[in-house]
Amino acid sequence: MAVPNTFDGEIDLGIIGGTGLYHLECLEKLAELPPMETPWGTTSSPIVISKVAGDSGHFHVAFIARHGRHHQYPPSKVPFRANMASLKHLKCKAVLSFSAVGSLQEKIKPRDFVLPQQIIDRTKGIRNSSFLNDEGLVGHVGFGDPFSYSFAQYIYQFKHLLANNDAPDEPCNLHFDKETTVVCMEGPQFSTRAESKMYRMFGGDVINMSVIPEAKLARECELPYQMICMSTDYDAWRDEEEPVTVETVIGNLSNNGHNANLLASKVIEEMANELPEFMKTGDGLRGSIKMSISTKPHAMSKETLAKLNFLFPDF
Numbered sequence: 577m578a579v580p581n582t583f584d585g586e587i588d589l590g591i592i593g594g595t596g597l598y599h600l601e602c603l604e605k606l607a608e609l610p611p612m613e614t615p616w617g618t619t620s621s622p623i624v625i626s627k628v629a630g631d632s633g634h635f636h637v638a639f640i641a642r643h644g645r646h647h648q649y650p651p652s653k654v655p656f657r658a659n660m661a662s663l664k665h666l667k668c669k670a671v672l673s674f675s676a677v678g679s680l681q682e683k684i685k686p687r688d689f690v691l692p693q694q695i696i697d698r699t700k701g702i703r704n705s706s707f708l709n710d711e712g713l714v715g716h717v718g719f720g721d722p723f724s725y726s727f728a729q730y731i732y733q734f735k736h737l738l739a740n741n742d743a744p745d746e747p748c749n750l751h752f753d754k755e756t757t758v759v760c761m762e763g764p765q766f767s768t769r770a771e772s773k774m775y776r777m778f779g780g781d782v783i784n785m786s787v788i789p790e791a792k793l794a795r796e797c798e799l800p801y802q803m804i805c806m807s808t809d810y811d812a813w814r815d816e817e818e819p820v821t822v823e824t825v826i827g828n829l830s831n832n833g834h835n836a837n838l839l840a841s842k843v844i845e846e847m848a849n850e851l852p853e854f855m856k857t858g859d860g861l862r863g864s865i866k867m868s869i870s871t872k873p874h875a876m877s878k879e880t881l882a883k884l885n886f887l888f889p890d891f
């Protein structure tokens with residue numbers, strides 16, 4: 577059905593879908609905004625505004641496909657800044673992100689989900705990973721706890737929903753504790769066996785190619801951010817097994833997509849019933865940007881101020 581290409585209502589939650597998750601079936605489309613042009617480039621996909629199907633409709637979600645609708649953007653070339661800037665510009669109160677990951681731990685089985693709380697950055701410095709790294713605009717945000725613990729707890733209350741698995745005697749689990757760590761590598765090639773073993777020694781639990789810079793940019797936008805990692809494989813550390821291939825990943829995407837829909841629809845329904853505290857208050861991040869920017873406002877160019885105003889209209 578054709579929908580408008582503009583939307584006047586308030587938007588509550590931003591969702592970024594990853595590999596295999598280009599839309600959420602549990603959502604009813606209200607509008608489709610064309611890819612948004614921002615001071616940091618154009619978003620990777622149109623932005624679909626939706627509500628939960630069958631819901632009364634006052635809670636709105638903006639959905640972006642990280643790699644584009646046709647998976648055109650490799651992990652190193654995703655327009656991460658445009659994607660996050662657009663969600664902030666639309667006044668989302670939090671960002672929920674989905675990612676297909678490899679497991680670095682036996683107990684995290686393919687098709688299990690994980691709510692990481694820590695990140696080890698193994699990207700190679702070739703991604704634009706900041707809004708505050710220009711001559712004329714210098715800022716340093718805290719990143720010690722890169723995810724929103726409140727948001728993760730909120731999602732974790734629905735862990736029982738992940739009952740569905742291709743192997744019925746093995747239910748899917750949702751793993752969550754304060755130490756759970758996602759390693760982010762550059763890619764696009766998968767890791768060698770030696771690297772995979774090293775990441776385990778580092779304390780990594782899962783691995784992907786996209787949480788950096790997404791999490792950093794969310795923090796610079798003062799947005800509570802949580803990634804739901806959906807395990808597809810055991811990476812390359814198990815000597816007796818074949819290292820990960822894209823076929824293995826693809827083999828688990830549909831089951832993971834099903835569970836992502838179950839979880840997302842419940843989270844959104846609950847948020848629509850009552851907005852969680854961390855979305856009302858900003859999870860302790862609101863106003864932090866003013867303290868983080870070192871450059872004196874009177875020394876900022878008009879262009880710099882316009883960029884900042886795109887993200888923070890009250891700056």
Ligand SMILES: CSC[C@H]1O[C@H](OP(=O)(O)O)[C@H](O)[C@@H]1O
Nearest residue numbers: 594595651675676784785786825
């Ligand atoms: C096709 S496997 C590697 C690919 O999958 C993950 O994508 P996303 O995080 O967008 O779900 C991983 O980060 C890699 O980009």
Ligand SMILES: Nc1ncnc2[nH]cnc12
Nearest residue numbers: 676677678783784785811
């Ligand atoms: N093993 C792996 N390494 C990096 N990214 C992944 N995404 C899914 N599986 C992955």
